Amino acid sequence: MFTLAIIKPDAVGAGKTGQILAHLEQAGFKIRAARLVRLSTVQAEAFYEVHRARPFYRPLVRFMTSGPGLALALERDNAVAHLRVVIGATDPAEAQPGTVRQLYAESKERNAIHAADSPENAAREIAFFFPERELRELAAPGAS
């Protein structure tokens, strides 16, 4: 099963990409696709469309367009739910010890990593960043 993560611009800018990738690999995730992306405002607005009515939407779009992020298609059993556990709560002050956000996030907004919150959103978000890849292709043994 697949999920979608983004190492966010705060963590990429602070040089924490490698440590976070190591953390994800140690948690059993296989990196099946990766792409360094500088989102445009239109792309970030579309990606976070479900949050459009929330007060943090505009600052979130500004932050996500402030520098490159690393989009990842990750594979593991129970990938969506497991990645949510591994990254920890949205607010690093509330994240469990040893989670990615507790270790690397600065704040609720600059929180180092995004993870899809359902299998449906994982499929939508993978297609958003890797439109040229079929989930089936990502699932093939030996796929990179």
Ligand code: CMP
């Ligand atoms: P993410 O997993 O990328 O999904 C939505 C993002 O909105 C979330 O992580 C946070 O970075 C950001 N955000 C900013 N403020 C809030 C808030 N008050 N509640 C939830 N998410 C917030």
